[in-house]
Each structure stands twice: as C-alpha cells, then as structure tokens.
Amino acid sequence: MSQAELTMDEHSTSPMVGTAFSIPSKKLAMWLFIIADTMTFAACLVVYGFLRNGTANWPRPFHSITNVAIMTFILLTSSLTMLIGVRSARLGDKASAFRWTMVTAVLGIVFALLHIREWQGLIAEGMTLFKNPWGTGLFGASFFSITGLHLTHVVSGIIALLVVGVRYKGGRYNADDVEILGLYWHFVDLVWMFVVPLVYLLNLSH
Amino acid sequence: MTTAVQHKSDGIGKDLVIYVCLLALAGFQFLIAYQNLDSTQMLVRMLAVGCVEASLAVMFFMHLWSERRAFLVFVVVFTVAVLLGMQFGWTDSTRMVVGAPYSNVK
Amino acid sequence: MHDMSAPVAHQHAPPTSFIRKYVFSLDHKVIGKQYYGLALLAAYVGMGLSWLMRFHLAWNSTAIPGLQFLSASGAPGGVMTPEYYLQLMTMHGTIMVFFVLTTAPFAAFGNYFLPIQVGAEDMPFPRFNMMSFWVTFTAFLVLMSSFFVGDGPTLGGWTQYAPLNAIGSVGGPGQGTGVVLWAVSIALFCVGQLLGALNFISTTLDLRVKGMSMMRLPLSAWSWFITSCIGLTAFAVLMPACILVILDHVAGTSFFVASGLVMNDQVLPHSGGSTLLWQHLFWFFGHPEVYIAIVPSMGIVSHILLANQRKPMLSQRVLIYSMGALAVLSYMVYGHHMFVSGMNPFSSLVFSFPTLVITIPSTIIVLIWTFSLYGSKLRINSASLFSLGFISMFVSGGVSGFFLAQPSIDIMLHATYFVVGHFHLVMGVAAMFGIFAGTYFWFPKITGRMMSEPLGKLHFWLSFVGAYCIFMPFHYLGMAGNVRRYSTFVDDFLQPLIPVHKFITIAAFVTGAAQLIFLYNLFYSRFKGAPAPDNPWEATSLEWSTATPPPFDNFGGKHPIVYHDPYQYGVKSSVGDYVMQTSPEQVETEFEEK
Numbered sequence: 001m002s003q004a005e006l007t008m009d010e011h012s013t014s015p016m017v018g019t020a021f022s023i024p025s026k027k028l029a030m031w032l033f034i035i036a037d038t039m040t041f042a043a044c045l046v047v048y049g050f051l052r053n054g055t056a057n058w059p060r061p062f063h064s065i066t067n068v069a070i071m072t073f074i075l076l077t078s079s080l081t082m083l084i085g086v087r088s089a090r091l092g093d094k095a096s097a098f099r100w101t102m103v104t105a106v107l108g109i110v111f112a113l114l115h116i117r118e119w120q121g122l123i124a125e126g127m128t129l130f131k132n133p134w135g136t137g138l139f140g141a142s143f144f145s146i147t148g149l150h151l152t153h154v155v156s157g158i159i160a161l162l163v164v165g166v167r168y169k170g171g172r173y174n175a176d177d178v179e180i181l182g183l184y185w186h187f188v189d190l191v192w193m194f195v196v197p198l199v200y201l202l203n204l205s206h
Numbered sequence: 207m208t209t210a211v212q213h214k215s216d217g218i219g220k221d222l223v224i225y226v227c228l229l230a231l232a233g234f235q236f237l238i239a240y241q242n243l244d245s246t247q248m249l250v251r252m253l254a255v256g257c258v259e260a261s262l263a264v265m266f267f268m269h270l271w272s273e274r275r276a277f278l279v280f281v282v283v284f285t286v287a288v289l290l291g292m293q294f295g296w297t298d299s300t301r302m303v304v305g306a307p308y309s310n311v312k
Numbered sequence: 313m314h315d316m317s318a319p320v321a322h323q324h325a326p327p328t329s330f331i332r333k334y335v336f337s338l339d340h341k342v343i344g345k346q347y348y349g350l351a352l353l354a355a356y357v358g359m360g361l362s363w364l365m366r367f368h369l370a371w372n373s374t375a376i377p378g379l380q381f382l383s384a385s386g387a388p389g390g391v392m393t394p395e396y397y398l399q400l401m402t403m404h405g406t407i408m409v410f411f412v413l414t415t416a417p418f419a420a421f422g423n424y425f426l427p428i429q430v431g432a433e434d435m436p437f438p439r440f441n442m443m444s445f446w447v448t449f450t451a452f453l454v455l456m457s458s459f460f461v462g463d464g465p466t467l468g469g470w471t472q473y474a475p476l477n478a479i480g481s482v483g484g485p486g487q488g489t490g491v492v493l494w495a496v497s498i499a500l501f502c503v504g505q506l507l508g509a510l511n512f513i514s515t516t517l518d519l520r521v522k523g524m525s526m527m528r529l530p531l532s533a534w535s536w537f538i539t540s541c542i543g544l545t546a547f548a549v550l551m552p553a554c555i556l557v558i559l560d561h562v563a564g565t566s567f568f569v570a571s572g573l574v575m576n577d578q579v580l581p582h583s584g585g586s587t588l589l590w591q592h593l594f595w596f597f598g599h600p601e602v603y604i605a606i607v608p609s610m611g612i613v614s615h616i617l618l619a620n621q622r623k624p625m626l627s628q629r630v631l632i633y634s635m636g637a638l639a640v641l642s643y644m645v646y647g648h649h650m651f652v653s654g655m656n657p658f659s660s661l662v663f664s665f666p667t668l669v670i671t672i673p674s675t676i677i678v679l680i681w682t683f684s685l686y687g688s689k690l691r692i693n694s695a696s697l698f699s700l701g702f703i704s705m706f707v708s709g710g711v712s713g714f715f716l717a718q719p720s721i722d723i724m725l726h727a728t729y730f731v732v733g734h735f736h737l738v739m740g741v742a743a744m745f746g747i748f749a750g751t752y753f754w755f756p757k758i759t760g761r762m763m764s765e766p767l768g769k770l771h772f773w774l775s776f777v778g779a780y781c782i783f784m785p786f787h788y789l790g791m792a793g794n795v796r797r798y799s800t801f802v803d804d805f806l807q808p809l810i811p812v813h814k815f816i817t818i819a820a821f822v823t824g825a826a827q828l829i830f831l832y833n834l835f836y837s838r839f840k841g842a843p844a845p846d847n848p849w850e851a852t853s854l855e856w857s858t859a860t861p862p863p864f865d866n867f868g869g870k871h872p873i874v875y876h877d878p879y880q881y882g883v884k885s886s887v888g889d890y891v892m893q894t895s896p897e898q899v900e901t902e903f904e905e906k
Contacts, residue, residue: 015871016431017524020517021277025436028518029510031277035285036506036548042289043549043593047556047567050589053299065236072232079267080225084218130564138584141565145556186267193232193259197252201239288545291643294663295592297656 030180034187037153041191044149045198048142052202059134060205061127068200071114072192078107079189086182089168089175097178101165104185108158115151119144139203146199153188160184224266231259326864336446338438341862343445344424345758350449351416351747354407356831357456359824361404368392370810370817372800383464386485395485397799398467402486403459405470406494408740409601410501411452416747417608418543419448419508422536424758426512428855429533431521431872433865435511444511448504455497458490466490469797471598471649474568474590478560479582482575492561495554502551505543512540521854523874527629528893530853530878531618534632535611538639539604545643546600553593560585591653592646599646603638605739606706609746610635610677613699616753617681619851620696621688622889623882626680634673634680641670651722660719667717671710678707694768695849698749701776702742708780709737712787727797730790733783741779748775748830755834756848760860761841767833771826778823785812850890853878857894 019025052058062068085100122132122143129144130137164181167173238251265271270278327333337343367376368391375390386396427435435441458465463485468476472494481488516529516537529537559565566582568590573580618625625631647655647663681703690696712734716722725731748771755763794801794809801810847856854874858867872894880891883899891899 015522015873016518017520017522020526021274021280023273023277025514025518028514029437031281032510032513032544033506035281035288036509036544038285039288039292039545039548040552042292043552043596046292046295047552047589047593050295050299050586050592051567051584053296054301054586055584065239069236073229076225076228076232079228079263080221083221083267087218087221128564129559130566136584137566141559141563141567145559145565149552183268186263189267190260190263193228193263194253194256196232197235197239197256198249201235201252202245202249204239206240206242284541284545287640288643291646292549292596294644294647294659295588297659298588298592299586301588301656 024176024180026176027180027183030183034183037187041146041149041194044142044146045194048146048198051138051142055136055138057135058203059132059136059139060203061125061132061134061139062200062204065200065204067114067118068196071111071118072196074107074111074114075189075192078104078111079186081107082182082185086175086179089178092175094169097175098165098169101161101168101178105158105161105165108154108161108185112151112154112158115147115154119147143199146195150188150191150195153191157181157185157188220266224262228259228262231255231262336442338434338442339864340423340427340435340438340441341758341866343441344420344422346445347415347420347423347448350445350452351412351420352831352834354411354415354452355744356827358404358407358412359827361400361407363820363824364392365397365400365404366817366820368397368799369801370814382459386464392799394799395467396464398469398484398797399465399486399490401797402467402469402494403455403465406455406498409470409605410498411448411455412747413605413739413743414505414601415448417612417743417750418536418539418604419444419505421532421612421747421750421754422512422539422608423508425754425855426533426536427515427519428858428862428866429530429853430516430519431524431854431867431874432515432519433867436514436518437507437511440507441511444504444507446504447500447507451497451500451504454493454500458486458493458497461493462486462489464490466494468494471594472557472590473594474585474587475570475573475582477557477590478566478568478585479573479575479580480561482578482580488561492558495557495561499551499554499558502547502554505547506551509540509544509547512536513544516540521872521874524893528874528877530611530615531625531628531631532608532611532615535607535609535614535635538635539607542600542607542639542642543604546597546604549593550597553590553597557590588650588653588655591650591655595646595649596643598649600639600642602735602739603642605743606746607635607638609702609743609750612746612750612753613702614681615853616695616699616749617685617690618879618881619753619849620691620693620699621685621881622691623684623688624879625684628877628879631677631680634676637673638670638677641666641673645670648717648722651719652726657719664717664719668714671714671717674706674710678703678710693752694763694765694772695749695753697769697772697776698745698752701772702745702749704776705737705742705745705779708784709734709739709742713738725790727795728790729786729794729796732796733786733790736786737779737783741783745775748772751834753849754855755837756844757855757860757862759838759841760844761837761839762844762848763837763841764833767829771829771833774826774829775823778819778826781819782816782823785816788812847892850888852876852880852890852892854893857892 019028021028081100082104085097085104088096088100126133127140129141132140160181164173164177168178235252235255238248238255241248270281327337334342364376364379373391376387377390379387379390379392383396386393386399392400423441427433466472466486467484468487468491472491476483476487477491479487516533556567560567560569566585568587569580569582569585570587571583573582614625614631644666645663647659648667651660712730716725716731716734752763752768789809789812792809794806801807801813844860846860849856854872857872874893875896876891876893878893880899882889883891885891885897885899891897
C-alpha cells in the first residue's frame with residue numbers, strides 16, 4: 001500500500017474507524033494464527049520435556065551435528081531470501097519478488113528433503129514411533145511427532161510459497177500477501193530455533 | 207503512518223546483520239552442546255540463546271519492532287502470558303523416575 | 313488500496329442459489345443461525361441422554377422401553393449396564409460442553425451479532441467463517457457416529473482421563489474406536505473454533521464503524537472478543553493433545569500410559585508415558601473452556617439487563633476489566649481440577665491461591681450487576697427474567713467454588729455429587745440461562761417476530777425452580793458422600809439417599825419437559841408470532857438501529873456512525889429515555905465512560 005492510501009485511512013473518507021493496529025486484517029489474522037500455533041508447538045515441546053524429565057535413561061543417539069547444522073543454515077538462509085522477496089514486493093519489483101520467493105521455496109524443499117533423508121536413516125537404524133534400539137520408545141514418539149509437526153509446517157509453507165509466488169506474479173495477489181506469507185515462513189524458522197537445541201542437541205551422545 | 211515507509215528506507219544491511227547474528231547464535235547453541243555440562247545447565251543455556259534468537263527473528267525478520275507499539279505489546283504479552291501458564295506441571299514430570307514429585311533427584 | 317480499513321466484507325454479492333444462501337453461506341447471520349440450530353439439536357440430544365441417566369439412577373432395575381434398540385449390548389432388555397451408563401454420561405458431557413455451551417452463546421450469537429454491533433457488513437474472512445461452522449458440524453457428526461460404531465461411544469467422561477483414553481479396547485466398551493472418534497471429533501472442533509476466533513478478534517479490532525471506539529463496544533461484543541482471545545490459545549493446546557491420543561491408539565506410541573500397567577489381568581504393551589501429562593494438557597485447555605462457556609453469557613446478560621433496567625451499569629469499564637481478569641486468571645488456575653489426581657501437593661497450594669483470587673473479579677461482576685439493578689424499575693419480560701436467573705445460578709453455583717478451591721476440602725468432595733452440582737449450576741445451567749435470555753431478547757431481530765411472553769415466563773419459572781430442585785440436592789448428596797459416576801447405588805450408606813435421587817429425577821423430567829415449551833415457542837413464534845418492530849426493547853446498540861431482520865449487508869448499503877457510549881439509558885431525548893448509539897442527538901445527562 002502506498003503512502004497516499006495509508007493517509008487516506010486516517011482521514012474521513014472511510015466509513016470505518018480503521019484497523020486497530022494499522023495493519024491489514026489479513027496480517028492480524030496471520031499473527032493470531034502464529035500465536036495459536038506457538039501454543040500448539042509449545043504444548044508438544046512441553047510433552048517432550050515432561051516425558052524426557054520422567055525417563056531415567058533417555059537415549060542420546062545422535063552422533064553428528066553435520067546434517068542438522070546444514071538444515072539450520074538452509075532454513076535461516078531461506079528466511080533471508082524471503083525477506084529480500086518481501087522487500088522487492090514492497091518496492092513493486094515483481095520479477096525480483098517472484099524470483100526470491102521461488103528461491104525460498106527451493107531452499108524449503110532442500111530442507112524438507114534433508115529432513116526426510118535423516119528420517120529414513122533413523123528408520124533404517126530401527127527407530128519407529130514406538131520403539132528404537134537405544135532405549136525408551138518415547139524417544140521416537142516425541143522425535144517424530146515434533147519434527148513431523150514442523151515438517152508439516154515446512155511442506156505447507158512450500159506449497160503456499162509456490163501458490164502465492166505464482167499468483168503474485170499473475171497479479172491475483174499483492175505485496176501484502178507476500179509479506180503475510182513471509183511472517184509464516186519466519187515463524188517456521190523460529191520454531192526450528194527451539195526444536196534444534198531441545199530435540200537434537202540435548203540428545204547428542206558424548 | 208511510518209511503518210511501510212521504514213520497511214522501504216531501511217536497506218538490506220540491517221537484515222544481513224540480523225541474519226549473521228542468528229547464524230552466530232545458532233552456532234553458539236551447537237558449541238554449548240559440546241561443553242561438558244549436565245543436562246539442566248545445557249538446557250538453560252540453550253533456551254536462553256534460543257529466546258534471544260527468537261526475539262531477534264520476531265522483532266526484525268517479522269517486523270514486529272516497526273509495527274505500532276500497541277501491537278507489539280499485544281502480541282508479546284499475550285503469547286508470553288499463555289506460555290508461562292503452561293509451565294505449572296513440571297514438578298510432576300520427575301515422579302515417574304523418583305517416585306516423589308518434589309524430590310531434587312535428577 | 314487493499315483491505316486496510318476494510319469494508320471488504322461483502323465483495324461477494326447476495327447469493328441466489330439455495331445452497332449458497334442457506335447451506336454453504338458466507339453470510340455471518342446465516343452461519344450464526346446454523347450454529348444456533350446445531351446447538352439446539354445438541355442440547356436436546358444431551359438433555360435426552362441426561363433423562364436416560366437420571367431414570368436409571370432412580371430406578372436402576374426398571375427397563376427403559378426401546379433403549380435396547382440404541383445399543384443391544386449396552387442395554388440388554390432396556391436396562392443399561394454400568395458401562396453404558398458411563399458411555400451416555402461421556403456423550404452428555406461432551407455434547408453439552410463443546411456443542412452447546414461453546415457453540416450457542418459464543419459462536420451462534422457472536423456470529424450473528426458481533427459484526428452488527430460493531431457496525432460491519434460481515435466478518436473479514438467469510439470463507440473461514442463458513443469452514444468454521446462446517447468443520448464444527450462434521451465434528452458433531454463424527455461424535456454422534458460413535459453411538460453406532462463398534463461397541464458404542466467412549467466411557468471415559470468428557471475429560472477423557474489417561475490412561476483409560478489411551479489403552480484401547482481392553483479399557484472397556486468404546487475405548488477403542490469410540491475414543492478415536494471422540495479425539496477426531498474434538499480435534500476437528502478445535503480447528504473450527506480457531507477459525508472462528510480469528511474472525512471474531514479481527515472483526516472486533518478492525519471492522520468497527522466510525523465513532524465506535526473500543527470503549528463504545530457493547531458489553532456483549534466485549535465478552536465475545538475476550539472469549540475469542542481465550543479460545544484462540546486454549547483450543548490450540550487441546551488439538552495436539554487429541555492428536556497424541558490418536559497416535560497412542562493407532563501408532564502404538566505411549567504418551568499417556570505408564571509402564572507396567574495391568575488392566576483386566578493383562579500387562580499392557582505400552583510403556584513410559586505419563587497419565588498426569590494428559591491431565592495437565594487437558595485442563596490447561598479445560599479451565600479456559602469454562603470461561604469460554606460463561607463469559608459470553610455474562611456479556612449477553614449485561615446487555616439485556618441494561619436494556620431492561622433503563623439505567624447505566626455502575627461501571628462498565630470495571631465490568632470489562634473484570635471479564636478480562638477472568639480470562640487472564642483462567643490460565644493460572646487449571647490445576648484446581650487436579651487436586652485429587654496425585655499432582656504435586658505443593659502445586660495444589662500454588663493453584664489454590666489464584667483460584668481464590670479469581671473469585672474477586674467474579675464477585676465484582678456480580679456486585680456491579682446487583683448494585684446497578686438496585687433502584688431501577690426493571691422491565692419484567694422473559695429475557696430479563698432469564699438474565700436474573702443467570703445471576704442467581706451463577707452466584708449459587710459460584711459460592712460452592714470458594715469451598716472447592718481449597719485442596720483440603722476439595723479432596724473430600726471432588727469425587728462426589730457436590731462437584732457435579734457446582735459445575736452444573738455455575739457453568740451449565742447459568743450458561744443455558746444466558747442462551748435463553750439471548751434467544752428471547754434477539755429473536756425479534758433475527759426472525760422479525762416476537763416470541764410469546766406468557767409461554768416464555770412459564771418456561772422461565774419452570775426452568776428456574778426446576779434447576780434448583782435438580783442441582784441443589786446434588787450438593788447435599790455430595791456432602792452425604794454420594795460418589796459421582798456410579799450407575800447404581802447398592803452400598804448401604806447410599807440407600808437412604810435413593811429417595812433424593814428419585815426426587816431429582818422427577819424434577820429433571822419436569823424441567824426437561826419445560827424445555828419443550830421453549831421449543832414449541834421457538835417454532836410457533838417463528839411462523840405465527842406477532843410481527844416485531846425494529847427496536848422492540850427500546851435498546852440503544854447498533855443491532856436495533858437496522859431493519860428487522862437485518863438486510864444482507866446488515867445496514868442496507870449505509871454505514872452507521874456512532875455518537876454515544878453503548879448504554880444511554882435514563883436520559884431525556886426526543887425518543888424517550890434512551891439515545892441510540894447512532895443518533896447524533898446530544899443529551900444533557902449523557903453517561904460517558906471515560
């Protein structure tokens with residue numbers, strides 16, 4: 001939205017008071033969704049912590065941090081590319097915004113593929129939702145639930161990036177929509193910042 | 207109204223700085239993982255770093271810092287209050303191991 | 313310009329086809345009516361279940377004709393087994409709490425009147441709104457289907473305590489498929505309410521018409537706003553909890569089953585989980601849910617009382633703050649449901665304190681109502697009578713909360729009828745009275761016809777006296793040691809209490825029958841009632857300034873402008889003792905809440 005449109009909102013042409021926080025309703029709704037989703041992830045992490053606390057010999061099976069470090073790097077970088085895309089959309093540079101949205105989606109896909117490969121490795125080692133070779137079955141249950149929930153968010157995000165990117169290029173969506181999707185993508189990144197230390201790093205074998 | 211204008215006028219430089227900070231903090235978490243600490247100490251440090259990371263991401267990547275202050279307060283207070291409400295149950299978690307909920311046994 | 317200040321709502325034109333108009337409608341008013349219909353259906357199903365249970369409690373060996381056709385194994389020959397009693401009890405609780413007390417005062421009235429009260433054409437996300445209803449409706453169908461699948465619905469109670477909720481069929485009838493259906497239903501319900509909460513909050517914050525500052529919102533709009541803030545976070549916690557229960561069933565995990573549990577002489581294969589974990593998660597949702605049920609009724613009742621007492625509230629601002637305080641505190645007190653769960657006794661102490669503190673805003677609210685009523689010439693009609701009834705039920709049920717908030721007393725009373733009486737009065741019946749009050753008050757606006765007042769008053773007195781006859785004796789039963797969740801009372805010490813149970817059962821039948829008067833009144837007035845004027849109660853808020861029933865875009869293409877605080881009663885103006893919010897007229901004794 002341009003400066004002129006914004007000031008119009010504060011003067012009397014509109015029949016409404018104007019939005020409470022001077023952001024579009026869609027953006028407010030995305031923030032509200034993020035608050036709700038924070039609670040969903042927090043509940044899952046509380047479940048994990050609660051069970052981990054209550055288990056005498058919690059397995060610590062991870063040997064290498066290479067994979068998770070690469071994944072973290074990729075996801076953080078995808079947040080940066082998303083920011084560039086949002087900025088381009090704000091400045092009206094459609095081609096650039098589309099390009100960077102697609103770069104973000106590709107980084108997301110790489111992240112998801114690395115994640116799935118990691119899952120496959122763990123499954124090959126005998127880890128399932130209810131048992132694993134290292135100790136209590138709760139380890140697999142909580143690992144797969146939390147990372148699975150996160151992966152679901154990543155995959156939904158990739159689909160949304162592709163859809164919004166294409167439709168933004170085609171003119172059906174505008175810069176606001178790109179920015180709002182950006183919020184979601186950064187949130188997925190933010191959750192990962194807690195999943196990594198709690199689910200991976202605390203379970204590193206020494 | 208200033209928010210949208212600020213988004214434009216701030217260069218990409220600030221984003222890059224935040225990005226590098228986030229990478230450094232994430233790296234810091236990995237370093238903590240290799241310290242010779244017990245789980246509790248490690249958890250506390252990692253969570254502290256994670257919270258710093260999260261605030262950077264929320265404030266600058268998600269631009270909460272440049273929204274209206276009222277909105278910032280709404281989101282932060284709302285989220286933190288509910289998250290704090292979720293922390294009541296911890297003393298019950300250890301009882302499966304030690305049989306008593308209020309024991310200090312690790 | 314995109315939807316910065318958003319009269320975007322009705323970019324969709326009025327629908328013409330039957331399906332778009334009445335079934336998959338995007339209109340918040342139709343969705344509100346759909347929610348009301350769902351709640352109505354659910355309420356009568358829930359009431360029917362309570363009749364079956366009450367009958368069995370009083371005459372436990374007498375057959376209920378036809379019950380065997382509902383479940384051949386659960387009620388052989390028409391006499392229900394203890395397990396089937398528990399299954400009916402679970403369904404009664406689940407249906408009432410989720411599909412009546414949450415949907416009717418919050419989703420139904422809120423959908424219909426929140427946009428109108430803020431002056432909007434519709435909610436900002438009509439598609440989410442439509443999805444919200446249909447997801448909720450699907451949730452109801454899934455829940456009801458458990459009556460007819462496998463060995464019937466789950467028997468775990470509406471709280472679905474672990475480990476019973478996670479161990480599968482070995483736990484009894486309905487603990488296999490029944491629990492999974494229950495968890496799927498509730499997870500869907502959570503999604504529906506999350507979508508609703510998004511819409512409610514953004515409607516209140518973003519779609520207010522010019523002049524409508526937050527402090528000029530009617531109290532009912534405030535209560536829906538506060539409730540949706542609670543719902544947004546509470547349902548987001550219950551949803552993953554339900555998914556984990558489903559995983560325990562279908563994927564072999566054991567989040568909620570401890571190691572080495574022996575059930576029916578079998579050692580269960582699950583190991584390692586925690587039963588208390590479920591209770592923490594559930595009640596973290598469950599206590600806020602109590603306020604999701606009661607706060608909208610508080611707002612509705614305040615709204616109605618103001619229109620009938622013809623004078624302002626003692627302090628509207630304090631009333632709003634108190635409702636907000638209830639919302640905040642509701643996240644800090646949930647452990648008082650768990651005093652007997654084996655929770656850390658120190659936590660009990662910690663939870664007991666905010667539980668006692670939460671009585672302060674509740675008391676403030678009640679005192680504001682009472683003192684505002686003092687000295688008013690209250691107009692007596694069905695709506696105001698039910699509002700008074702609400703206050704009465706809320707106080708009577710709330711007072712026992714002071715006792716139950718203390719672990720030392722609660723431990724003795726928790727598993728008895730005392731608690732059953734407490735929550736039925738304070739949350740169940742009170743919220744139902746709020747729903748009835750809202751129905752009598754808003755029915756003319758929704759349908760364009762008045763409800764029958766004599767029938768309404770008859771309905772009120774029968775319900776009011778009946779509800780006390782049913783639920784007051786529950787407290788005495790509880791103090792006499794009558795355990796809850798038993799289907800038959802065979803112990804010696806319970807025998808003297810059987811006459812009390814018979815009395816309650818008869819009262820329940822009479823009170824239940826009185827609800828048929830309401831149903832008759834509802835449908836008769838819908839088609840044959842006297843035509844309603846636009847503002848039959850001489851009320852001030854925006855819903856009364858538009859046509860009856862409101863047109864598709866609520867205000868007929870115009871945008872109202874708000875000049876006054878919501879409740880300008882007891883002033884002198886050209887129309888009488890009130891000034892509409894939309895009237896530009898200035899009056900001298902204007903009551904302003906600054």
